[in-house]
Amino acid sequence: MTEKRKTIAILGSGRCGTSMIANSIRLLGVNLGKEFIVPDETNPKGFWENQNIVDIHKKIIMALGNQNTPYPRGWWNKAEIAAVKQDLKCYLEKEFGDSPLWGWKDPRTCQCIGLWKEVLKELDVEPYYLIVVRNPKDVVNSFQKAYKHTSGKWALERWIFLTLMALKETKDERRYIVDYDQFLANGFRTIKQLSSDFDIPISQKESTLKKQIQGIIEPNLQHQNSSMESLLTDKEINDTARRLYLTCYKACYSTEYFHSDEFKSQIENYFCSWFNERR
Template identity: 30%
Template structure:
């Protein structure tokens, strides 16, 4: 492979959905970085646009289905499940080939999709294969605002507890996955207050030619693009009802991540705090999973009874209709017992 004329750079905008990732991606696009086309169309939840390549979203959706992971997944083991899919040779080839096509159109790309956090190793490998440097921008927004925004605009079947737990898992996992790489943490509030400060700092630290050479017309276009009124949900813990222990852990996680956005805040000491919080979350989740086992088994048995009443269909039935996130909470021995009861043991 011949060396490209200009340095190739891939900026991944990561972080929980509803954290300002679209604002960051749209800003970098307006300043000249390339967002692969076509993009996901704007809608009422994001009237300024998502800044997400449709191919990226479709591919990540496929990989999430294959791994049994949700976009916002509270399970610590979801990182392992997603990683197994990322290691698939055919997947790596497909992603690398697509990225090669995009880098053939522009030397500086911005890739944004909240689903991407589960597959950062996959994208890092694809970029390296194409002679590109990867950088990561993690957008930060208080967990209460993220949860409140998701409750307002997304599927209401997920409650505040699940969304809060998933935020902790996603954000701490993303911090760990980008550690040691070229990265930055940017507060959504700082983008709305004066986007030029964090974005031009990114241009210098990531050596982004488009940002460093932005013209006055480009800067004016970003000023028109960023609308502070779009921060339409501002909640506190008084508005989000979750168990005290989960609230305290979420608040500690927010404080630790917020500190990473401070100049000089991305330190080994800060990393150690994040490691401790991630371990504490894993222990909390294990305890909650153990408490819920009886309810999960009861729901599964009810599904089995309903399936038998409907029809004797060994190849499908009620067991398949139990959501993966529920099935994953049942011990393997119990799953085998239920499969035998349905005649599905192989």
């Protein structure tokens, strides 16, 4: 029996370290494609975002909008999305049709998981979801440092929205969660655990893999992180963001909790509360 092809979707808000982690999972043999968003001063080591997939996501946003609220139920079946869906299927078959293990990273994916599930099912590809979270205080600071005119309120709401979408839409899927600081402290351990959870063999010496991952992580990043105490006392961080991050943080360090009904229920409660306030 032929083994199913696998794909890894890296989910999370911008400025959460998803680029660094995307670069790292390539070391497991994950094919991310050929054409990438060009690095710039906001991300000099590269975004590792597939240009074609980003363009397709932008078409969806052009059609449906980019507000921090979920798209209508079954949006991927709308007539105006049919051509975009076909474009995505054709591109994935052309680029990754011969790849047993591939993946992609783009924060916009968090808004589009419903479409991706449909497409991957039709292509008979088994999806795995790697969810990346970060202290929202640091996300806001990073956004404002990288993009001078970014509103702190917008950055915080964007983090809440994309994090909630990623967690809710993958609740019954094969998935793994990692915290930005957790990865900085020991990226090798994260990648090794990921390879075990997603049944991806490590094809090189572990000492070599560890050295390569250490080369991806910039040492100065470890000195730019806020303490948990500062998160709890910062008046610019709302209660929803605080509670959501604390719940995610616990899940990052407890596999049992992450896979529990309690965690899923907590995320569902945050999701309903957050979006009911915006109706």
